[in-house]
Amino acid sequence: MKHFFASILFVTLLITSCSKDSMEILYGTWKVVSVEAESTITGEKSTSSASGSITFDEDGTGTLNYSFTVAGVTSSSSGAFEWSANDNTITLNAGQPDAMSWERIENKKKKQVLQYEIDVTVDVLIIQLTLEM
Numbered sequence: 001m002k003h004f005f006a007s008i009l010f011v012t013l014l015i016t017s018c019s020k021d022s023m024e025i026l027y028g029t030w031k032v033v034s035v036e037a038e039s040t041i042t043g044e045k046s047t048s049s050a051s052g053s054i055t056f057d058e059d060g061t062g063t064l065n066y067s068f069t070v071a072g073v074t075s076s077s078s079g080a081f082e083w084s085a086n087d088n089t090i091t092l093n094a095g096q097p098d099a100m101s102w103e104r105i106e107n108k109k110k111k112q113v114l115q116y117e118i119d120v121t122v123d124v125l126i127i128q129l130t131l132e133m
Contacts, residue, residue: 025109026056026085030131037070040117040124046070054131056083062092070127073120090114102129109133 032050039045052066062083067076081094087107093099105128106113112131117124 025107026083026090026112027058028133029053029055030112030133032066032068032129033132034130035068035070036128036130038126040126050129052076052078060084064092066129075118 030053032052032054034047035050036045036047048068048070050066050068052064054062054064054066056062060082061080063078063080065078067074069075079094081092083093084091085104088104090102090104091099092102100116102114102116104112105115110133113128114131115126115128117126
């Protein structure tokens with residue numbers, strides 16, 4: 001019975017020690033490949049292609065330059081930022097009074113899906129960015 005529990009402990013340690021930290025997975029340049037927007041008022045969803053990239057550097061800084069058009073509204077973002085991350089939230093601070101928090105919906109080595117909200121006139125759009133390496 002001791003060998004059984006020792007084996008389970010060994011496998012658990014092996015699995016947890018081989019997995020990358022949530023922040024390490026982000027390091028590098030990601031292509032912004034698609035955007036899905038959902039209106040909080042109408043519930044209408046639309047998907048659009050996107051162009052550009054987001055780079056997360058190991059020192060907690062980065063750059064972004066991407067654009068997309070969704071529901072007739074063109075949105076773009078570019079510039080430098082500071083960032084931090086935990087398992088499900090990535091916070092970007094681009095020198096504005098309020099930092100932007102992105103919820104991580106999918107967290108894979110070569111694919112990230114991030115969600116955030118953006119105010120557009122009388123509506124709030126829930127934006128999902130799909131990033132691929």
